[in-house]
Every structure is written in structure tokens, then in C-alpha cells.
Amino acid sequence: MSLVRCDGVVQIYRARDVEVVALRDVDLVIDAGETVALLGPSGAGKSTLLWLLAGLLRPSAGRLWLDGADLGRLGQRTLDRLRATHIGMVLQNPSRNLIGHLSAAQNIAFAQRATARSRRQGRRRARDLLARVGLADAAGRPAGRLSGGEQQRLALAVALANAPRLLLADEPTSQLDEESGRRVIELIRDAAGDGTTAVVVTHDPAVGEALGRTVTIRDGRVGAEGRRGEDFVVVGREGAVQVPPEYHHLLPPGSMARIEELRDGIALRRAEP
Numbered sequence: 001m002s003l004v005r006c007d008g009v010v011q012i013y014r015a016r017d018v019e020v021v022a023l024r025d026v027d028l029v030i031d032a033g034e035t036v037a038l039l040g041p042s043g044a045g046k047s048t049l050l051w052l053l054a055g056l057l058r059p060s061a062g063r064l065w066l067d068g069a070d071l072g073r074l075g076q077r078t079l080d081r082l083r084a085t086h087i088g089m090v091l092q093n094p095s096r097n098l099i100g101h102l103s104a105a106q107n108i109a110f111a112q113r114a115t116a117r118s119r120r121q122g123r124r125r126a127r128d129l130l131a132r133v134g135l136a137d138a139a140g141r142p143a144g145r146l147s148g149g150e151q152q153r154l155a156l157a158v159a160l161a162n163a164p165r166l167l168l169a170d171e172p173t174s175q176l177d178e179e180s181g182r183r184v185i186e187l188i189r190d191a192a193g194d195g196t197t198a199v200v201v202t203h204d205p206a207v208g209e210a211l212g213r214t215v216t217i218r219d220g221r222v223g224a225e226g227r228r229g230e231d232f233v234v235v236g237r238e239g240a241v242q243v244p245p246e247y248h249h250l251l252p253p254g255s256m257a258r259i260e261e262l263r264d265g266i267a268l269r270r271a272e273p
């Protein structure tokens, strides 16, 4: 069953007279329990897609569904409630996920206020999450005094506080050493085993390899996907295909190609005009 569905999603930022088209016609279906690494060059639109999936932005065009709810059309209160109960998010800047003067444990408790879980259950889950991210001894320390890497790990624990249906994480290992990075990946995979679908923006190859599927965004579009170690290009609307950068020496952008029909597809061969 699909948990997330994007249908022709377009996001245009408008700042004064300038328009930036961050996403153009993104079609994407993510099934419940999948772990997806969102890859792509800087400025490709990865964070924008995460913000849209989190309901923090409404798409300029197209539609996004989370668990059957049309995110772009929900009233603000329903959307806020859905976000609090269904979505856990780790923003790129770890300190922005946390309330600096509250302790690590209190940050988790604060995230849990939206769900009906008993206090005892909540505290047990908080303790378990803090231990899983290697912060068992930091439960009582103010979040604002933790190091960048510790804040990043705490942010993941906070995002998972409610066992959300959807975890969205923007570069959750960017400030971590290898060992802490491994713990974070393990926690995301275990959460998926418990029913949390995860979409993780990353430049970290270890994260890309450890998650079940990769989706590469290039120039605001889904350009490629990887499953079980095999990479595929994605044929977009109107048949558009992005030639991956590693083949640009054979078919540089702007070059002309001949299309050769094969029994099960086509081949592109460089042609001189």
C-alpha cells in the first residue's frame, strides 16, 4: 500500500521579481515501510520535496497524498494535527529541531504531547531512543548545550518519539562520525521494521547503500532510481529521460542522438548533425 504519492508536483519559489522553479512535475510513489534515500546535486530540490512531504509547504501545482490525505488541500488545523501525529522530521540544521533550554528527555516528551500514549510508556520510549542514539547519559542535559553531532542524534530521537508513519530526515548524518552514522542508519532501518516509512536526504554513500531504495532528483525532477544495488533512469512525463552525468562523456548535454529500437527498449547513439 502506498503511504506517499506525488502526482505532478511543482514548487515555485517567488522572491520579489525572481521565480525559482525548484521542482517540476515530480511523480513518486512510496510504499508503507520503505526506506528511501533522496540523492542529487546541491540545489536539485531535495529539501523542497521533504518540506512538501512534511506539509510545511503547499505545492504550487500538482498533488501530494500522505496516507490517503491530500496534503495541499487540508485545512491548517487538520494538517497541523496530521503532522504532529503522523510525521517526524529532522531538519538540516540540527538545533532548529530542538528547544535549547529543555533537556534532551524533555525535548522528546514535548514531541510526544500530541499522541495519547501514557506517560510511563512515553518515558520508556524516550529512554530507549536516547540509548539507541548513544545519548543515555545526556538525558538531563539542555539540548542547546549539546554538540552539533549530539544535537543531530537527539533530533532523530525526537522525530521518532511518536513512532510516526513517516520519517523525513534532511542529512541526518552530516555531522556524525562513522560509528554514530551507523547507529543512526540502524535506528532508521529498525523504525521501518516497526512500520515507519523513511525518506532521507543524504550525500552520505553509506546511507544511500543501507536504505532500500534511492531516488535521485536532478534539476527538479526524479531522474533516476536505485533498487537492490541496481540503478535505473526514470522515464518522466512526455517520455523525458535524463542521461546520468557518468555518461555525459559519451552523450554530452546538447548533443544529438539517434534512437535505435530494440526488442525491449531503445538505445541512444551519438550522432553528428
Ligand SMILES: Nc1ncnc2c1ncn2[C@@H]1O[C@H](COP(=O)(O)OP(=O)(O)OP(=O)(O)O)[C@@H](O)[C@H]1O
Pocket (backbone or CB within 6 Å): 013, 014, 015, 020, 021, 022, 040, 041, 042, 043, 044, 045, 046, 047, 048, 049
Ligand atoms: N525559500 C526559498 N526561496 C527561494 N528559492 C529557494 C528557497 N528554498 C530553496 N530555493 C531554491 O530552490 C532550489 C532547490 O533548493 P533545495 O534546497 O530544495 O535543494 P537541495 O537539493 O536540497 O540542495 P542542498 O543539497 O544544497 O541542500 C535551489 O535553486 C534553491 O536556491
